[in-house]
Amino acid sequence: MTYVIVGSCVNDAVCTEVCPVDCIQPAPEAGEFATTEMLYIDPDVCIDCKACADACPINAIYPAEHLPDKWTAYREINAAFFRQRMRS
Protein backbone atom coordinates (compact mmCIF):
# COMPACT_ATOMS: atom_id res chain seq x y z
CA MET A 1 0.00 0.00 0.00
CA THR A 2 1.00 3.61 -0.24
CA TYR A 3 -0.24 7.06 0.62
CA VAL A 4 -1.26 9.47 -2.15
CA ILE A 5 -1.31 13.28 -2.43
CA VAL A 6 -4.37 14.74 -4.15
CA GLY A 7 -4.97 17.84 -6.25
CA SER A 8 -5.85 20.22 -3.43
CA CYS A 9 -2.19 20.26 -2.24
CA VAL A 10 -1.00 23.82 -1.48
CA ASN A 11 2.76 23.03 -1.59
CA ASP A 12 3.50 24.02 1.99
CA ALA A 13 5.75 20.98 2.42
CA VAL A 14 4.75 20.15 5.97
CA CYS A 15 4.63 16.52 4.84
CA THR A 16 8.21 16.41 3.57
CA GLU A 17 9.43 17.47 7.01
CA VAL A 18 7.89 14.43 8.70
CA CYS A 19 8.41 11.67 6.12
CA PRO A 20 10.99 9.25 7.55
CA VAL A 21 12.05 7.93 4.13
CA ASP A 22 12.07 11.11 2.04
CA CYS A 23 9.67 9.72 -0.51
CA ILE A 24 7.66 12.95 -0.89
CA GLN A 25 9.04 14.96 -3.78
CA PRO A 26 10.09 17.50 -4.87
CA ALA A 27 11.43 18.56 -1.45
CA PRO A 28 11.83 22.30 -0.78
CA GLU A 29 15.61 21.98 -1.07
CA ALA A 30 15.29 20.87 -4.70
CA GLY A 31 15.29 23.45 -7.48
CA GLU A 32 12.20 21.75 -8.91
CA PHE A 33 10.16 22.72 -5.84
CA ALA A 34 9.69 26.30 -7.01
CA THR A 35 7.86 25.27 -10.17
CA THR A 36 6.14 22.02 -9.24
CA GLU A 37 2.34 22.09 -9.38
CA MET A 38 2.01 19.87 -6.29
CA LEU A 39 3.94 17.28 -4.29
CA TYR A 40 3.88 13.54 -5.00
CA ILE A 41 4.54 10.33 -3.00
CA ASP A 42 6.73 7.58 -4.43
CA PRO A 43 4.67 4.40 -4.01
CA ASP A 44 7.75 2.18 -4.21
CA VAL A 45 9.41 3.84 -1.26
CA CYS A 46 6.51 4.83 1.02
CA ILE A 47 6.41 2.66 4.16
CA ASP A 48 2.82 3.52 5.02
CA CYS A 49 3.55 5.17 8.32
CA LYS A 50 0.79 7.83 7.96
CA ALA A 51 2.97 10.60 9.40
CA CYS A 52 2.40 12.84 6.37
CA ALA A 53 -1.37 12.39 6.39
CA ASP A 54 -1.48 13.34 10.07
CA ALA A 55 0.69 16.40 9.45
CA CYS A 56 -0.96 17.79 6.31
CA PRO A 57 -2.95 20.85 7.40
CA ILE A 58 -5.61 20.45 4.72
CA ASN A 59 -6.13 16.67 4.51
CA ALA A 60 -4.67 16.34 1.05
CA ILE A 61 -3.10 12.91 1.74
CA TYR A 62 -5.01 9.60 1.75
CA PRO A 63 -4.18 5.91 1.82
CA ALA A 64 -4.34 4.71 -1.81
CA GLU A 65 -7.28 2.40 -1.21
CA HIS A 66 -9.34 5.00 0.59
CA LEU A 67 -9.12 7.79 -1.94
CA PRO A 68 -12.40 9.72 -2.17
CA ASP A 69 -14.04 9.23 -5.59
CA LYS A 70 -13.15 12.66 -6.89
CA TRP A 71 -9.44 12.06 -6.30
CA THR A 72 -8.98 8.50 -7.61
CA ALA A 73 -6.87 9.67 -10.57
CA TYR A 74 -4.13 10.77 -8.15
CA ARG A 75 -2.95 7.25 -7.34
CA GLU A 76 -1.70 6.94 -10.90
CA ILE A 77 -0.56 10.58 -11.09
CA ASN A 78 1.68 10.19 -8.01
CA ALA A 79 3.23 7.04 -9.43
CA ALA A 80 3.65 8.54 -12.92
CA PHE A 81 5.65 11.45 -11.53
CA PHE A 82 8.37 9.06 -10.36
CA ARG A 83 8.26 6.93 -13.52
CA GLN A 84 8.82 10.01 -15.66
CA ARG A 85 11.68 11.08 -13.38
CA MET A 86 13.41 7.73 -13.80
CA ARG A 87 13.25 8.10 -17.56
CA SER A 88 14.63 11.64 -17.75
Added chain:
Amino acid sequence: MKGDDAGALRVAIVGSGPAALYTAAELVRVGGQDVQVNMIDRLPTIGGLVRAGVAPDHADRRQVIDVYEKLARSGGRFRFHGNVEVGRHVSHAELLAHHHAVIYAIGASGSRPLDVPGANLSGCHPSSEFVGWYNGHPDHADLPVSLDCERAVVIGNGNVALDVARILLKGDDALVSSDIAAHAREALATSRIREVCVLGRRGPAQAAFTHPELLELGDLEDLSVQVDPAELASVDWRSDDFASTLRKATLETYARSRGVPNARRLLLRFMVSPIEVLGRSRVEGLRLVRNRLVNTSEGRVTAVPGERSDVLQTGLVVHAIGYRGSPPQGLPFDAVSGVIPNRGGRMLDGPGGKPRAGQYVVGWIKRGPRGVIGSNKLCARETVRALMQDAAAGGLPVPVRGGESFSPLIHARQPDVVSYRGWKAVDRFERQRGQGVRPREKLTRVDDMLRVARSVA
Protein backbone atom coordinates in the same frame (compact mmCIF):
# COMPACT_ATOMS: atom_id res chain seq x y z
CA MET B 1 -0.25 38.03 25.93
CA LYS B 2 2.19 37.27 28.70
CA GLY B 3 4.40 39.56 30.70
CA ASP B 4 5.51 43.05 29.73
CA ASP B 5 7.49 43.69 26.62
CA ALA B 6 10.79 44.81 28.08
CA GLY B 7 13.59 43.29 26.05
CA ALA B 8 11.23 41.80 23.51
CA LEU B 9 11.69 42.23 19.78
CA ARG B 10 8.53 44.07 18.78
CA VAL B 11 7.36 43.35 15.25
CA ALA B 12 4.34 44.73 13.39
CA ILE B 13 2.99 42.59 10.55
CA VAL B 14 0.59 44.37 8.22
CA GLY B 15 -1.85 41.87 6.72
CA SER B 16 -3.15 38.52 7.93
CA GLY B 17 -3.04 36.38 4.79
CA PRO B 18 -0.82 33.31 4.48
CA ALA B 19 2.35 35.38 4.10
CA ALA B 20 1.61 37.22 7.36
CA LEU B 21 0.69 34.04 9.23
CA TYR B 22 3.75 32.12 8.02
CA THR B 23 5.91 35.09 9.01
CA ALA B 24 4.44 35.22 12.50
CA ALA B 25 4.87 31.46 12.89
CA GLU B 26 8.46 31.66 11.70
CA LEU B 27 9.22 34.53 14.10
CA VAL B 28 7.97 32.38 16.95
CA ARG B 29 9.95 29.38 15.70
CA VAL B 30 13.24 31.26 15.66
CA GLY B 31 12.60 33.84 18.38
CA GLY B 32 10.23 32.08 20.78
CA GLN B 33 8.91 34.26 23.56
CA ASP B 34 11.39 37.00 22.79
CA VAL B 35 9.27 38.14 19.87
CA GLN B 36 6.09 40.09 20.24
CA VAL B 37 3.86 40.37 17.17
CA ASN B 38 1.18 42.94 16.41
CA MET B 39 -0.76 41.73 13.38
CA ILE B 40 -2.90 44.38 11.69
CA ASP B 41 -5.53 43.84 9.00
CA ARG B 42 -7.96 46.25 7.38
CA LEU B 43 -10.64 43.55 7.70
CA PRO B 44 -11.99 42.15 10.98
CA THR B 45 -11.13 38.67 9.68
CA ILE B 46 -7.89 36.71 9.43
CA GLY B 47 -6.84 34.88 6.26
CA GLY B 48 -6.49 37.33 3.35
CA LEU B 49 -7.05 35.61 0.02
CA VAL B 50 -7.29 32.21 1.68
CA ARG B 51 -10.62 33.44 3.01
CA ALA B 52 -11.62 35.75 0.14
CA GLY B 53 -9.80 34.29 -2.90
CA VAL B 54 -9.64 30.49 -2.60
CA ALA B 55 -12.82 29.15 -4.19
CA PRO B 56 -15.78 28.24 -1.96
CA ASP B 57 -15.83 24.66 -3.28
CA HIS B 58 -12.16 24.39 -2.25
CA ALA B 59 -12.82 25.42 1.32
CA ASP B 60 -10.78 22.49 2.69
CA ARG B 61 -7.72 24.57 1.74
CA ARG B 62 -8.79 27.29 4.16
CA GLN B 63 -7.76 25.00 7.02
CA VAL B 64 -4.22 26.30 6.65
CA ILE B 65 -5.45 29.43 8.41
CA ASP B 66 -6.29 27.55 11.61
CA VAL B 67 -2.99 25.72 11.64
CA TYR B 68 -0.85 28.81 11.16
CA GLU B 69 -2.90 30.89 13.56
CA LYS B 70 -2.07 28.32 16.22
CA LEU B 71 1.62 28.41 15.42
CA ALA B 72 1.65 32.21 15.31
CA ARG B 73 0.06 32.33 18.77
CA SER B 74 2.18 29.58 20.29
CA GLY B 75 4.79 32.05 21.55
CA GLY B 76 2.10 33.63 23.73
CA ARG B 77 2.85 37.16 22.55
CA PHE B 78 0.63 37.62 19.54
CA ARG B 79 -1.99 40.33 19.13
CA PHE B 80 -4.45 40.84 16.31
CA HIS B 81 -5.78 44.32 15.48
CA GLY B 82 -8.53 43.78 12.90
CA ASN B 83 -10.56 46.45 11.12
CA VAL B 84 -7.50 48.71 11.19
CA GLU B 85 -6.08 50.01 7.92
CA VAL B 86 -2.48 51.12 7.72
CA GLY B 87 -2.41 54.39 5.81
CA ARG B 88 -5.85 55.34 7.15
CA HIS B 89 -6.13 54.66 10.89
CA VAL B 90 -2.44 54.44 11.59
CA SER B 91 0.54 55.53 9.51
CA HIS B 92 3.68 53.72 8.51
CA ALA B 93 5.71 56.19 10.62
CA GLU B 94 3.61 55.39 13.67
CA LEU B 95 4.15 51.66 13.23
CA LEU B 96 7.89 52.29 13.02
CA ALA B 97 7.83 54.43 16.15
CA HIS B 98 6.33 51.54 18.16
CA HIS B 99 8.22 48.54 16.75
CA HIS B 100 11.73 47.35 16.01
CA ALA B 101 10.57 46.07 12.66
CA VAL B 102 7.55 46.46 10.39
CA ILE B 103 6.73 43.75 7.84
CA TYR B 104 4.30 44.37 4.99
CA ALA B 105 2.26 41.32 3.98
CA ILE B 106 -0.50 43.27 2.27
CA GLY B 107 -0.84 41.10 -0.84
CA ALA B 108 -2.10 42.37 -4.15
CA SER B 109 -5.83 42.82 -3.93
CA GLY B 110 -6.60 44.80 -7.09
CA SER B 111 -6.80 43.50 -10.65
CA ARG B 112 -4.59 44.40 -13.56
CA PRO B 113 -6.73 46.60 -15.78
CA LEU B 114 -8.18 45.18 -18.99
CA ASP B 115 -6.93 47.76 -21.41
CA VAL B 116 -9.54 47.61 -24.18
CA PRO B 117 -12.43 49.93 -25.10
CA GLY B 118 -15.64 49.12 -23.28
CA ALA B 119 -13.94 47.47 -20.30
CA ASN B 120 -15.86 49.64 -17.86
CA LEU B 121 -19.30 48.75 -19.22
CA SER B 122 -21.56 47.27 -16.59
CA GLY B 123 -21.42 43.48 -16.76
CA CYS B 124 -17.63 43.46 -17.24
CA HIS B 125 -15.91 42.64 -13.94
CA PRO B 126 -12.29 42.21 -12.87
CA SER B 127 -11.67 38.87 -11.11
CA SER B 128 -10.70 40.61 -7.85
CA GLU B 129 -14.24 42.00 -7.62
CA PHE B 130 -16.09 38.99 -9.00
CA VAL B 131 -14.23 36.53 -6.76
CA GLY B 132 -14.65 38.93 -3.82
CA TRP B 133 -18.39 38.94 -4.57
CA TYR B 134 -18.88 35.18 -4.48
CA ASN B 135 -16.55 34.81 -1.50
CA GLY B 136 -18.31 37.52 0.53
CA HIS B 137 -15.46 40.06 0.77
CA PRO B 138 -17.10 43.12 2.40
CA ASP B 139 -15.67 45.43 -0.32
CA HIS B 140 -17.48 43.51 -3.05
CA ALA B 141 -20.62 42.09 -1.44
CA ASP B 142 -22.77 44.64 -3.29
CA LEU B 143 -21.26 44.13 -6.75
CA PRO B 144 -24.15 44.29 -9.23
CA VAL B 145 -23.80 40.88 -10.90
CA SER B 146 -26.30 39.85 -13.53
CA LEU B 147 -26.40 36.20 -14.61
CA ASP B 148 -29.28 36.78 -16.98
CA CYS B 149 -27.60 35.62 -20.19
CA GLU B 150 -26.84 32.28 -21.83
CA ARG B 151 -23.11 32.77 -22.27
CA ALA B 152 -20.41 34.20 -20.01
CA VAL B 153 -16.82 34.86 -21.05
CA VAL B 154 -13.77 34.60 -18.82
CA ILE B 155 -10.60 36.26 -20.10
CA GLY B 156 -7.28 34.81 -18.93
CA ASN B 157 -5.82 31.36 -18.61
CA GLY B 158 -4.70 31.10 -15.00
CA ASN B 159 -6.17 29.19 -12.08
CA VAL B 160 -8.35 32.17 -11.16
CA ALA B 161 -9.98 32.02 -14.61
CA LEU B 162 -10.75 28.32 -14.08
CA ASP B 163 -12.09 29.04 -10.57
CA VAL B 164 -14.49 31.64 -11.96
CA ALA B 165 -15.62 29.41 -14.83
CA ARG B 166 -16.20 26.47 -12.47
CA ILE B 167 -18.23 28.50 -9.98
CA LEU B 168 -20.38 29.92 -12.80
CA LEU B 169 -21.19 26.42 -14.04
CA LYS B 170 -21.38 24.38 -10.88
CA GLY B 171 -24.97 23.39 -10.16
CA ASP B 172 -26.78 24.57 -7.02
CA ASP B 173 -26.54 21.15 -5.40
CA ALA B 174 -22.76 21.28 -5.44
CA LEU B 175 -22.62 24.85 -4.15
CA VAL B 176 -25.07 24.30 -1.31
CA SER B 177 -22.39 22.46 0.64
CA SER B 178 -19.74 25.12 -0.07
CA ASP B 179 -19.07 28.29 1.90
CA ILE B 180 -20.01 30.60 -0.99
CA ALA B 181 -21.61 33.88 0.14
CA ALA B 182 -25.38 33.54 0.48
CA HIS B 183 -26.08 36.35 -2.02
CA ALA B 184 -23.97 34.56 -4.65
CA ARG B 185 -25.55 31.19 -3.92
CA GLU B 186 -28.97 32.72 -4.48
CA ALA B 187 -27.95 34.52 -7.66
CA LEU B 188 -26.35 31.38 -9.09
CA ALA B 189 -29.42 29.29 -8.29
CA THR B 190 -31.43 31.31 -10.83
CA SER B 191 -28.57 31.85 -13.29
CA ARG B 192 -29.43 31.47 -16.98
CA ILE B 193 -25.83 30.77 -17.96
CA ARG B 194 -25.44 27.61 -20.07
CA GLU B 195 -22.00 28.20 -21.49
CA VAL B 196 -18.74 29.72 -20.31
CA CYS B 197 -15.91 30.48 -22.75
CA VAL B 198 -12.44 30.72 -21.23
CA LEU B 199 -10.04 32.63 -23.47
CA GLY B 200 -6.27 32.22 -23.47
CA ARG B 201 -4.20 34.68 -25.44
CA ARG B 202 -1.42 32.13 -25.99
CA GLY B 203 -1.57 28.39 -26.68
CA PRO B 204 -2.38 25.39 -24.44
CA ALA B 205 1.31 24.83 -23.68
CA GLN B 206 1.69 28.38 -22.33
CA ALA B 207 -1.46 28.49 -20.20
CA ALA B 208 -0.88 29.46 -16.57
CA PHE B 209 -3.42 27.05 -15.02
CA THR B 210 -2.21 23.91 -13.24
CA HIS B 211 -3.23 20.36 -14.01
CA PRO B 212 -5.26 19.63 -10.85
CA GLU B 213 -7.55 22.56 -11.65
CA LEU B 214 -7.86 21.54 -15.31
CA LEU B 215 -8.64 17.93 -14.39
CA GLU B 216 -11.27 18.94 -11.87
CA LEU B 217 -13.38 20.58 -14.60
CA GLY B 218 -13.97 17.15 -16.10
CA ASP B 219 -15.57 15.93 -12.85
CA LEU B 220 -18.35 18.49 -12.73
CA GLU B 221 -21.82 17.08 -13.12
CA ASP B 222 -23.95 17.99 -16.08
CA LEU B 223 -21.06 19.76 -17.77
CA SER B 224 -19.19 19.17 -21.03
CA VAL B 225 -15.67 20.53 -21.20
CA GLN B 226 -14.84 21.22 -24.84
CA VAL B 227 -11.63 21.91 -26.67
CA ASP B 228 -11.40 22.19 -30.45
CA PRO B 229 -9.07 19.35 -31.59
CA ALA B 230 -7.66 21.70 -34.24
CA GLU B 231 -6.31 23.92 -31.46
CA LEU B 232 -4.23 21.02 -30.14
CA ALA B 233 -2.94 19.86 -33.51
CA SER B 234 0.08 22.11 -33.82
CA VAL B 235 1.06 22.64 -30.18
CA ASP B 236 4.76 22.56 -29.37
CA TRP B 237 4.71 20.69 -26.03
CA ARG B 238 7.79 20.56 -23.85
CA SER B 239 7.85 16.82 -23.56
CA ASP B 240 10.32 16.59 -20.67
CA ASP B 241 8.00 18.33 -18.25
CA PHE B 242 5.67 16.20 -16.09
CA ALA B 243 2.97 18.87 -15.82
CA SER B 244 2.93 19.30 -19.62
CA THR B 245 2.51 15.56 -20.10
CA LEU B 246 -0.55 15.54 -17.86
CA ARG B 247 -1.99 18.69 -19.39
CA LYS B 248 -1.64 17.35 -22.92
CA ALA B 249 -3.37 14.08 -22.04
CA THR B 250 -6.25 15.81 -20.26
CA LEU B 251 -6.82 18.38 -23.00
CA GLU B 252 -6.80 15.58 -25.60
CA THR B 253 -9.39 13.71 -23.56
CA TYR B 254 -11.59 16.82 -23.52
CA ALA B 255 -11.08 17.33 -27.26
CA ARG B 256 -12.11 13.73 -28.00
CA SER B 257 -15.15 13.64 -25.75
CA ARG B 258 -18.49 13.99 -27.45
CA GLY B 259 -19.99 15.73 -24.48
CA VAL B 260 -23.22 15.18 -22.60
CA PRO B 261 -26.38 16.10 -24.53
CA ASN B 262 -28.10 19.21 -23.15
CA ALA B 263 -25.39 19.73 -20.57
CA ARG B 264 -23.88 23.10 -19.75
CA ARG B 265 -20.68 23.77 -21.68
CA LEU B 266 -17.26 25.01 -20.72
CA LEU B 267 -15.27 25.95 -23.79
CA LEU B 268 -11.51 26.35 -23.59
CA ARG B 269 -10.32 28.55 -26.47
CA PHE B 270 -6.72 29.49 -27.10
CA MET B 271 -4.77 32.11 -29.07
CA VAL B 272 -7.44 34.79 -28.92
CA SER B 273 -7.32 38.25 -27.34
CA PRO B 274 -10.18 40.58 -26.51
CA ILE B 275 -10.00 43.86 -28.44
CA GLU B 276 -13.29 45.49 -27.50
CA VAL B 277 -16.12 44.96 -25.06
CA LEU B 278 -19.29 45.75 -27.02
CA GLY B 279 -22.57 47.17 -25.78
CA ARG B 280 -24.43 50.43 -25.28
CA SER B 281 -25.15 50.65 -21.57
CA ARG B 282 -24.04 47.16 -20.62
CA VAL B 283 -22.08 44.26 -22.05
CA GLU B 284 -23.62 42.70 -25.15
CA GLY B 285 -20.60 41.10 -26.76
CA LEU B 286 -16.86 40.78 -26.97
CA ARG B 287 -14.75 41.33 -30.08
CA LEU B 288 -11.78 38.97 -30.34
CA VAL B 289 -8.76 38.78 -32.53
CA ARG B 290 -6.97 35.54 -33.45
CA ASN B 291 -3.33 35.52 -32.38
CA ARG B 292 -0.31 33.67 -33.62
CA LEU B 293 2.68 32.71 -31.49
CA VAL B 294 6.13 34.16 -31.98
CA ASN B 295 9.38 33.16 -30.24
CA THR B 296 11.20 36.22 -28.95
CA SER B 297 14.97 36.55 -28.90
CA GLU B 298 14.87 36.08 -25.09
CA GLY B 299 13.29 32.65 -25.58
CA ARG B 300 9.76 33.66 -24.60
CA VAL B 301 6.68 32.76 -26.59
CA THR B 302 4.42 35.77 -27.16
CA ALA B 303 1.06 36.29 -28.81
CA VAL B 304 0.88 38.56 -31.83
CA PRO B 305 -2.53 39.61 -33.12
CA GLY B 306 -3.43 38.49 -36.63
CA GLU B 307 -6.04 39.72 -39.11
CA ARG B 308 -9.08 37.65 -38.24
CA SER B 309 -11.52 38.80 -35.62
CA ASP B 310 -14.93 37.62 -34.50
CA VAL B 311 -17.61 38.58 -32.01
CA LEU B 312 -18.94 36.49 -29.13
CA GLN B 313 -22.40 37.40 -27.89
CA THR B 314 -22.34 37.60 -24.11
CA GLY B 315 -23.85 39.49 -21.21
CA LEU B 316 -21.11 38.79 -18.65
CA VAL B 317 -17.36 39.20 -18.99
CA VAL B 318 -14.95 38.47 -16.14
CA HIS B 319 -11.30 39.23 -16.73
CA ALA B 320 -8.87 37.17 -14.69
CA ILE B 321 -5.61 38.51 -16.09
CA GLY B 322 -3.69 38.86 -12.88
CA TYR B 323 -3.62 40.87 -9.66
CA ARG B 324 -1.92 44.10 -8.69
CA GLY B 325 -0.80 45.53 -5.35
CA SER B 326 -1.19 49.10 -4.12
CA PRO B 327 0.70 49.91 -0.93
CA PRO B 328 -0.33 52.69 1.46
CA GLN B 329 1.06 56.22 1.09
CA GLY B 330 4.65 56.79 2.03
CA LEU B 331 5.94 53.40 0.90
CA PRO B 332 8.08 52.88 -2.19
CA PHE B 333 6.42 51.05 -5.08
CA ASP B 334 7.80 49.59 -8.27
CA ALA B 335 4.97 50.25 -10.71
CA VAL B 336 6.51 48.07 -13.41
CA SER B 337 6.67 44.85 -11.44
CA GLY B 338 3.85 45.76 -9.02
CA VAL B 339 5.84 45.09 -5.85
CA ILE B 340 7.39 47.05 -3.00
CA PRO B 341 11.06 47.12 -4.06
CA ASN B 342 13.09 44.76 -1.90
CA ARG B 343 16.16 42.58 -1.77
CA GLY B 344 15.38 39.19 -0.22
CA GLY B 345 12.60 40.77 1.87
CA ARG B 346 14.47 43.93 2.97
CA MET B 347 12.51 46.95 1.76
CA LEU B 348 14.49 49.29 -0.49
CA ASP B 349 13.91 53.00 -0.93
CA GLY B 350 13.38 52.40 -4.65
CA PRO B 351 14.10 49.74 -7.29
CA GLY B 352 17.80 48.86 -6.94
CA GLY B 353 18.04 51.35 -4.05
CA LYS B 354 19.25 51.24 -0.44
CA PRO B 355 17.62 49.16 2.34
CA ARG B 356 15.26 50.97 4.71
CA ALA B 357 16.25 49.92 8.23
CA GLY B 358 13.68 47.82 10.09
CA GLN B 359 11.27 47.60 7.14
CA TYR B 360 10.47 44.34 5.36
CA VAL B 361 8.07 42.74 2.92
CA VAL B 362 6.72 39.24 2.39
CA GLY B 363 4.22 37.40 0.16
CA TRP B 364 2.60 38.77 -2.99
CA ILE B 365 3.63 42.38 -2.33
CA LYS B 366 7.25 41.14 -2.22
CA ARG B 367 7.27 38.61 -5.09
CA GLY B 368 4.36 39.72 -7.25
CA PRO B 369 0.91 38.10 -7.54
CA ARG B 370 2.15 34.60 -8.27
CA GLY B 371 2.32 31.34 -6.43
CA VAL B 372 0.16 29.15 -4.24
CA ILE B 373 -0.45 29.30 -0.50
CA GLY B 374 2.65 27.27 0.37
CA SER B 375 4.94 29.46 -1.77
CA ASN B 376 4.60 32.08 0.93
CA LYS B 377 6.27 29.82 3.48
CA LEU B 378 9.79 29.80 2.05
CA CYS B 379 9.24 33.46 1.23
CA ALA B 380 8.47 34.15 4.91
CA ARG B 381 11.55 32.20 5.99
CA GLU B 382 13.73 34.39 3.81
CA THR B 383 12.26 37.62 5.18
CA VAL B 384 12.52 36.49 8.80
CA ARG B 385 16.12 35.38 8.24
CA ALA B 386 16.96 38.86 6.96
CA LEU B 387 15.22 40.47 9.92
CA MET B 388 17.00 38.26 12.46
CA GLN B 389 20.37 38.90 10.83
CA ASP B 390 19.73 42.65 11.03
CA ALA B 391 18.66 42.31 14.67
CA ALA B 392 21.82 40.36 15.52
CA ALA B 393 23.96 42.94 13.73
CA GLY B 394 22.36 45.78 15.68
CA GLY B 395 20.77 47.07 12.48
CA LEU B 396 17.24 47.62 13.79
CA PRO B 397 16.31 51.14 14.89
CA VAL B 398 15.28 51.39 18.55
CA PRO B 399 11.58 52.32 18.68
CA VAL B 400 11.01 55.77 20.18
CA ARG B 401 7.72 54.73 21.79
CA GLY B 402 7.16 51.97 24.34
CA GLY B 403 5.27 48.86 23.28
CA GLU B 404 2.48 49.46 25.81
CA SER B 405 1.37 52.65 24.05
CA PHE B 406 0.51 50.89 20.79
CA SER B 407 -2.88 49.40 21.69
CA PRO B 408 -4.15 52.69 23.18
CA LEU B 409 -3.10 54.48 19.98
CA ILE B 410 -5.04 51.97 17.87
CA HIS B 411 -8.10 52.24 20.12
CA ALA B 412 -8.02 56.01 19.87
CA ARG B 413 -7.86 55.90 16.09
CA GLN B 414 -10.23 53.03 15.52
CA PRO B 415 -12.63 52.41 18.41
CA ASP B 416 -14.03 49.49 16.40
CA VAL B 417 -10.77 47.56 16.41
CA VAL B 418 -11.37 43.79 16.44
CA SER B 419 -9.17 41.69 18.73
CA TYR B 420 -8.19 38.08 18.20
CA ARG B 421 -11.07 37.05 20.47
CA GLY B 422 -13.36 39.19 18.38
CA TRP B 423 -12.27 37.45 15.18
CA LYS B 424 -12.67 34.05 16.82
CA ALA B 425 -16.23 35.02 17.80
CA VAL B 426 -16.94 35.84 14.13
CA ASP B 427 -15.29 32.59 13.07
CA ARG B 428 -17.39 30.51 15.51
CA PHE B 429 -20.56 32.36 14.61
CA GLU B 430 -20.05 31.69 10.91
CA ARG B 431 -19.34 28.02 11.48
CA GLN B 432 -22.48 27.66 13.59
CA ARG B 433 -24.55 29.36 10.92
CA GLY B 434 -23.29 26.68 8.52
CA GLN B 435 -25.45 24.24 10.53
CA GLY B 436 -23.45 21.25 9.43
CA VAL B 437 -24.65 21.77 5.83
CA ARG B 438 -21.63 23.85 4.84
CA PRO B 439 -18.31 24.64 6.55
CA ARG B 440 -19.54 28.15 7.37
CA GLU B 441 -22.06 30.79 6.31
CA LYS B 442 -19.96 33.93 5.97
CA LEU B 443 -20.78 37.35 7.29
CA THR B 444 -20.24 39.73 4.40
CA ARG B 445 -20.65 43.11 6.08
CA VAL B 446 -18.21 44.71 8.47
CA ASP B 447 -21.08 46.02 10.65
CA ASP B 448 -22.42 42.51 11.17
CA MET B 449 -18.93 41.26 12.01
CA LEU B 450 -18.49 44.06 14.54
CA ARG B 451 -21.76 43.21 16.24
CA VAL B 452 -20.62 39.62 16.74
CA ALA B 453 -17.09 40.64 17.76
CA ARG B 454 -18.43 43.08 20.37
CA SER B 455 -20.35 40.29 22.06
CA VAL B 456 -17.06 39.03 23.49
CA ALA B 457 -15.28 42.36 23.95
